[in-house]
Amino acid sequence: MDRTAPLSQTQRMALLNLIKERDNIVNNKSTAPGIIEAKKRTWEEIVLKFNALNPDQQPRSSKRLKRSYDHVKRKCLS
Numbered sequence: 879m880d881r882t883a884p885l886s887q888t889q890r891m892a893l894l895n896l897i898k899e900r901d902n903i904v905n906n907k908s909t910a911p912g913i914i915e916a917k918k919r920t921w922e923e924i925v926l927k928f929n930a931l932n933p934d935q936q937p938r939s940s941k942r943l944k945r946s947y948d949h950v951k952r953k954c955l956s
Contacts, residue, residue, distance in 0.1 A: 879892060881935075882935075882938065882942065883935070884928050886920065889928075889932060889935075890946070890950060891924050891945065892928065892931050892932075893924075893928060893940065893943060893946060893950075894946060894947075896924045896927055896928060897924065898946060900923070900924065903916050903917055903920045904917065904920060904921070904924075904935050904947075921940040921943070922940060923939045924940070924943060925937075925939065928943060934955075
């Protein structure tokens with residue numbers, strides 16, 4: 879797997895804005911099957927919109943965007 883460049887400040891803000899619109903699903907702690915499926919669909923929507931906002935960059939996967947989001951959350955909490 880090739881390494882991608884880290885998200886710029888503008889990209890991080892775009893990611894946070896996309897997540898903020900779907901916060902009730904993305905940050906839901908439930909493990910109910912319906913919620914898990916909704917989270918998968920929501921992250922795929924986020925990926926599509928994020929990659930559309932950044933066409934000149936290598937497309938990011940949901941795994942990479944989730945990891946970036948987790949990193950931002952950890953950084954904000956510390």
